[in-house]
Amino acid sequence: MASSLxxxxxxxxxxxxxxxxxxxxxxxxxMGTPLSEATFVVVDLETTGMGAGAAITEIGAVKVxxxxxxxxxxxxVNPAQFIxxxxxxxxxITNAAVARAPxxxxxxxxxxxxxxxxxxxxxxxxxxxxxxxxxxxxxxxxGYAWPNPLVLDTLAxxxxxxxxxxxxxxxxxxxxxxxxxxxxxxxxxxxxARATVDxxxxxxxxxxxxxxxxxxxxxxxxxxxxxxxxxxVRLTKDIPARAGVYYFRAQNGDxxxxxxxxxxxxxxxxxxxxxxxxxxxxxxxxIAASLTYTPTVSEHQARIxxxxxxxxxxxxxxxASRNQKRHWWVELTQEAVPRLKVTxxxxxxxxxxxxxxxxxxxxxxxxxxxxxxxxCALPLRKVDTPYHKDCYLAQTGGCSAPCHGFTxxxxxxxxxxxxxxxxxxxxxxxxxxxxxxxxxxxEEFEAAALERDHLKALLDGAFADLWTxxxxxxxxxxxxxxxxxxGWEILGLSYGMVVATAQSAPAASPLPTIExxxxxxxDVPSCRAFSREELIANSKWLLSAPxxxxxxxxxxxxxxxxxxDGVGRYLDLYNKLKLATS
Numbered sequence: 001m002a003s004s005l006x007x008x009x010x011x012x013x014x015x016x017x018x019x020x021x022x023x024x025x026x027x028x029x030x031m032g033t034p035l036s037e038a039t040f041v042v043v044d045l046e047t048t049g050m051g052a053g054a055a056i057t058e059i060g061a062v063k064v065x066x067x068x069x070x071x072x073x074x075x076x077v078n079p080a081q082f083i084x085x086x087x088x089x090x091x092x093i094t095n096a097a098v099a100r101a102p103x104x105x106x107x108x109x110x111x112x113x114x115x116x117x118x119x120x121x122x123x124x125x126x127x128x129x130x131x132x133x134x135x136x137x138x139x140x141x142x143g144y145a146w147p148n149p150l151v152l153d154t155l156a157x158x159x160x161x162x163x164x165x166x167x168x169x170x171x172x173x174x175x176x177x178x179x180x181x182x183x184x185x186x187x188x189x190x191x192x193a194r195a196t197v198d199x200x201x202x203x204x205x206x207x208x209x210x211x212x213x214x215x216x217x218x219x220x221x222x223x224x225x226x227x228x229x230x231x232x233v234r235l236t237k238d239i240p241a242r243a244g245v246y247y248f249r250a251q252n253g254d255x256x257x258x259x260x261x262x263x264x265x266x267x268x269x270x271x272x273x274x275x276x277x278x279x280x281x282x283x284x285x286x287i288a289a290s291l292t293y294t295p296t297v298s299e300h301q302a303r304i305x306x307x308x309x310x311x312x313x314x315x316x317x318x319x320a321s322r323n324q325k326r327h328w329w330v331e332l333t334q335e336a337v338p339r340l341k342v343t344x345x346x347x348x349x350x351x352x353x354x355x356x357x358x359x360x361x362x363x364x365x366x367x368x369x370x371x372x373x374x375x376c377a378l379p380l381r382k383v384d385t386p387y388h389k390d391c392y393l394a395q396t397g398g399c400s401a402p403c404h405g406f407t408x409x410x411x412x413x414x415x416x417x418x419x420x421x422x423x424x425x426x427x428x429x430x431x432x433x434x435x436x437x438x439x440x441x442x443e444e445f446e447a448a449a450l451e452r453d454h455l456k457a458l459l460d461g462a463f464a465d466l467w468t469x470x471x472x473x474x475x476x477x478x479x480x481x482x483x484x485x486x487g488w489e490i491l492g493l494s495y496g497m498v499v500a501t502a503q504s505a506p507a508a509s510p511l512p513t514i515e516x517x518x519x520x521x522x523d524v525p526s527c528r529a530f531s532r533e534e535l536i537a538n539s540k541w542l543l544s545a546p547x548x549x550x551x552x553x554x555x556x557x558x559x560x561x562x563x564x565d566g567v568g569r570y571l572d573l574y575n576k577l578k579l580a581t582s
Contacts, residue, residue: 042193049083050086055211063116064071071114078100090187104141118149139217154175156204162203243262260306297483301536307397311531327353328356329346330352337410350466359460423466432458471542476494487505488510490502490510494524
């Protein structure tokens with residue numbers, strides 16, 4: 001059996017290497033673990049019946065490594081219950097045969113010791129849900145922690161690769177007749193396990209052209225997906241397991257979709273599995289004719305390059321980040337009687353940037369309600385005629401009514417609004433949470449949800465402001481982060497945008513590289529258009545613990561400082577709201 005397995009594995013390797021793409025071959029470590037080097041534990045059980053109350057009567061297993069049989073395991077098991085005559089007729093296992101056999105505790109422990117199951121082991125069975133279900137129940141019954149190996153079901157694999165009428169059915173005996181020259185299965189555990197080994201490698205040979213070549217492919221390969229699309233996994237053949245940006249392209253070379261990942265190989269291969277449920281992406285995959293990539297030093301640089309490339313190419317199948325330079329602010333106007341204004345070009349005290357005008361408007365409304373600053377946009381004239389009627393906000397106390405004359409109340413409203421725009425949001429957030437609680441208690445759930453959404457919109461802009469305010473006004477920042485394999489990743493930022501990148505060699509001082517970067521510093525205008533997403537990503541990277549700030553030319557001495565009564569204390573709440581509204 002070992003020689004036939006080796007021959008089949010050689011064909012698997014050959015089929016996996018067939019591709020017309022000419023590019024640099026990635027290292028084996030980057031590609032993942034080939035199935036030709038994997039450890040398979042092929043198991044078969046005989047039981048007293050089909051249900052959860054049935055018991056194991058025999059365990060048979062074969063361990064295979066790199067196509068060679070490493071060992072076999074077989075034992076009868078005393079099930080501590082009667083074996084029905086129909087089961088005896090099927091398997092030949094009698095009550096007398098198991099009377100002196102080891103009990104489950106002894107037999108199962110011996111099996112686990114033989115199998116050496118782990119997250120990198122592949123547990124194989126024909127109709128795996130049956131055998132693995134019994135093994136999991138045995139582990140729970142005996143107090144063993146289930147090791148969660150990868151599970152490969154040869155029945156599911158056969159149904160996908162050998163649809164009827166290619167075979168009359170998918171029974172183990174039928175498939176063994178197709179792939180195996182050894183003794184046919186006979187409903188005894190070890191014999192059936194041996195037959196399953198031959199079936200396994202026969203199916204792997206057929207599955208290789210469709211993309212089942214590495215351990216990482218097992219989890220999703222047998223899920224339903226059109227074979228034409230699955231076979232396009234060959235496009236990922238030379239994609240490495242490193243950070244970078246990937247480009248799906250049409251036949252004429254046009255970019256269809258752009259993405260980034262810290263592991264290009266794993267991410268791009270995931271598109272060709274059932275886990276990809278987005279209709280437009282499935283449509284894109286059917287059109288795609290090639291897949292290219294640009295490697296980067298880190299995941300962060302991959303994300304920044306992705307944003308720049310999406311802005312450059314405007315790929316038709318990218319929905320997010322297509323308008324990343326469109327953002328909005330809530331600002332306090334510089335009129336004699338100030339008001340709040342939603343604008344794309346702020347000039348005064350402001351909060352933001354917000355990702356949409358709708359969110360900015362909702363935040364402006366929340367601040368107006370909290371501060372009682374005027375909401376009307378018309379020029380104000382002092383009202384002293386008997387025909388004037390106050391607006392509903394003035395009548396209900398929602399506005400300081402400066403139309404009657406600018407008073408101390410209006411000054412307080414403006415001062416409160418300015419404090420809120422500067423990030424001192426504790427009082428507003430607490431009041432909003434109390435309102436949500438009151439509305440929920442009164443079972444006014446739609447109103448509570450609306451208040452929640454307004455709070456989420458406000459926090460969205462407030463955290464964008466918190467993270468980016470010290471960075472977006474700084475003309476020159478140089479920061480570095482140590483790379484996992486040695487050396488330093490060095491970024492130069494100007495007004496929040498990346499303007500220079502560098503990398504120092506492992507075991508070498510990064511200072512000469514930093515000095516060179518400073519000497520070549522570009523002249524960047526402070527008023528240039530920027531990407532909100534890139535600004536936030538750079539700010540988070542800059543202010544996170546592993547990053548070391550080398551040069552900071554700005555007015556704020558501590559860029560990571562948060563107001564005691566500011567929005568920073570509500571980070572956990574903000575994350576929960578994002579989950580609730582996603």
